[in-house]
Amino acid sequence: MTLHVEVVVADRQLWAGDAGMVIAKTLDGDIGLLVGHPPVLGILAEGSVVRILDPAGDTSAATVAAAGGEITAAVSGGFLSISDDRVSILAVEAQLGAEVDKSVARSDLESALTEAGSPSPAEEPTEARYARAQLRAAGEQA
């Protein structure tokens, strides 16, 4: 038994396939989803990383290799729902870790931080959090 996972944004489907486990961060904290999880509808934390473990389906080498056998996706915010072993990640904006352009994400982060006037970590704007999440999804420290 595996989970069926769909990561979608408004204009396209980012990834769809089967997976062993999904780890995401909601407003309440980290949540790990395995087969048989009771139905949940939660709000994804702004600028967090969704990890899809043991993926099957679209596991082209480039998509998976970036994060060592798992698929990561940076999300700027949105929803997560699971019911009957179907997981959907409904993101406002999202990017797969393997598709992140690190230099672009880094400059996005810098410009977002400068614009907000170097805020404290708790007050960072969504853009900065999302850029950080992109870097983390790509396997960088941020």
Add this chain to the structure above:
Amino acid sequence: MAASLRAVRQRIRAVQSIGKITRAQELIASSRIVRAQQRMREAGPYARELTRAVEAVVSRSSTIDHPLVNEPENVSRAAVLVLTSDSGFCGAFNTNILREEQRLVRTLTERNVEEVPYVAGRKGIGWHRARRIEMAQQWAGFSARPSVRDATEVTKGLLEAFDRPSEDGGVDEIYIVRTEFVSMLTQRPVVARLLPLEIEESSEEPPGGPLAQYEFEPSTETVLDRLLPQYVEGRVFYAMLESAASELASRRRAMKAATDNANDLVERLTREANNARQAEITQEISEIVGGANAMADANAGSE
């Protein structure tokens, strides 16, 4: 006679070049519509999942108390979002949409509700301006190729108005007038109420199996707060995509008809031109023959 032949030939050339233009428009629309349909398909999963999530929240508690769901007690102003095209050459596309808007306005007026138009697309903007109907907001430049950003922009304007009380320039309801893309051959204008959400009590099973009893994190209210604006934006975006595909399909059909007409006209005019040319030749021959006879008669007389 000579003058008429020249006139007909001139018309043939004019009609031929019009035909070339409409043919080019037809081909452009045909190639873009494939992309537009693909974008609709790609946006499908998001729209489907979003609707499912909203259904899950709303079906759970019949006692939800949320401004985006609650039926207002008295409605005095309603926002009407009208999705028209930026460019013409698309048959009755805009006429149909604007006629549907007028029908909605009539029913609103009967209920003593004031219409607050929000118009997307140059054709719709021009139409309202010509009739001196004031628009609350207008957008243009994306009708054939809407992006998520455009949808966000439009939704922001609508939700801001919805959040304000109607005495303060806000609105109590939001309607959307859009074109539904049924197939390449059929598109129809439809009116739907976007907000407050219409909750239908139904005993039928929703598509995709019965809805599970979800648990909400962190709480039902918070989830609803975040979910509904995103849902409205998703609906608006999908409507824009559908409207774009419909516009292109409509244009392709209109331009195909125009090209066919131009070709028929060229054929008819060519026949007319041939007739005129033949008549000219016949006349010239009869003039020459007549002249020759006259000369022969004159010569015969002098001998």
